[in-house]
Amino acid sequence: MIRLPDASGALRPYTPREAPPAPPGGPPPASRAVLAAAHVVADPFGNTTGQGPADLDWEATLAFRRHLWAHGLGVAEAMDTAQRGMGLDARAAAELVRRSAVEAKAVGGHLVCGAGTDQLTPPYGTPADVCAAYEQQLAHIEGHGATAVVMASRALAAVATEADHYREVYGRLLRQTAGPVILHWLGPMFDPALEGYWGSTDLDTATDTFLDIVTDRPDKVDGVKVSLLDADRERALRRRLPAGVRCYTGDDFHYPELIEGDAHGHSDALLGVFDPLAPLAAHATRLLDTGDRQGFRAVLDPTVTLARHLFEPPTRYYKTGVVLLAWLAGHQGAFAMAGGLHSARSLPHLARAYELADGLGLFPDPGRAEERMARLLAVHGVER
Secondary structure, eight states, X not given: OEEEEOTTSOEEEEOOOOOOOOOOOOSOOSSSOEEEEOOOOBOTTXXXXXXXXXXXXXXXXXXXXXXHHHTTOEEEESSGGGTBTTTBOHXXXXXXXXXXXXXXXXXXXXXXXXXXXXXXXXXXXXXXXXHHHHHHHHHHHHHTTOEEEEOOOHHHHHHOOSHHHHHHHHHHHHHHOSSOEEEEEEOTTTOGGGTTGGGOSSHHHHHHHHHHHHHHSGGGEEEEEEESSOHHHHHHHHHTSOTTOXXXXXXXXXXXXXXXXXXXBOXXXXXXXXXXXXXXXXXHHHHHHTTOHHHHHHHHGGGHHHHHHHTOSSGGGHHHHHHHHHHHTTSSSOOOOGGGGGGSSOHHHHHHHHHHHHHTTOOSOHHHHHHHHHHHHHHTTOOO
């Protein structure tokens, strides 16, 4: 038994559940492309202050990717879940891409990697300067044999003054990529600096510009990742995509219904919440492979409460809960994050994340998870 604090400061007893049999690993799901945006493991004895380059525990970071591949999921590397722009600097991101590409080749794992412009610092210059920064990161990713995810750029959002600047930059990039890429629309709830991306704060206008870019070169677009937390908007957008262009949901609130799909189609998945949910996500999607929609929803629907908790406002700090759960599950030896983001959520928030994850059976060793949570609580003055 453990005592957990709530938002009022009150403590209540909680008895962890016994561990259910973990869903086994297996091949990648066949009916949907399913990728988890993976977190990075900070070196707790290195720089976690937010000042200077991030220090990572490389072995633990790569071991977690092997865990995702073992369950049949693809890995989305160096994305916002890996703290791009929030503790992970551009040099460390480039090294992360290189190391993950080696691991992916060794195990035959599916890997996509985020290409951004975070090597630039303000003032960012012109749209052409931003495009050159993208080109540098795209060349690095494609040079290591991975598919690139063209991430939304803070720099481009800062210097673009009209929709045509987005059309010009993305058009130039798509003309020269070696293979099809994934275009990422990350909403301002994940990064306030991206407000007005695609040249407008009106989402209908922004959607039209986004689709113009995709339909101009559909042969160079494997898919689009939409992270707006708006299921109706995602469904409407995916119906307008050219044939053969995937819609990867980035909606960590509505993913079961979007992945299941409807009479007009479905979304594939590229989700930060699948970092902690990997075994359940893979198992559920393999049920969907067999046509068992009811079984798919029975596995994934109960996870949404945890997802909504992890991604509650300020949404961009969801990474703190993700890393907490990885520590509690035994995937890393310390609860520490680059940039000091392990302090970005309150103790009651973390306690609730532990309780919800335990209720889903996400901890292979519930006793270890309880002991680690108790130690974290003790640091904050909560005695057993």
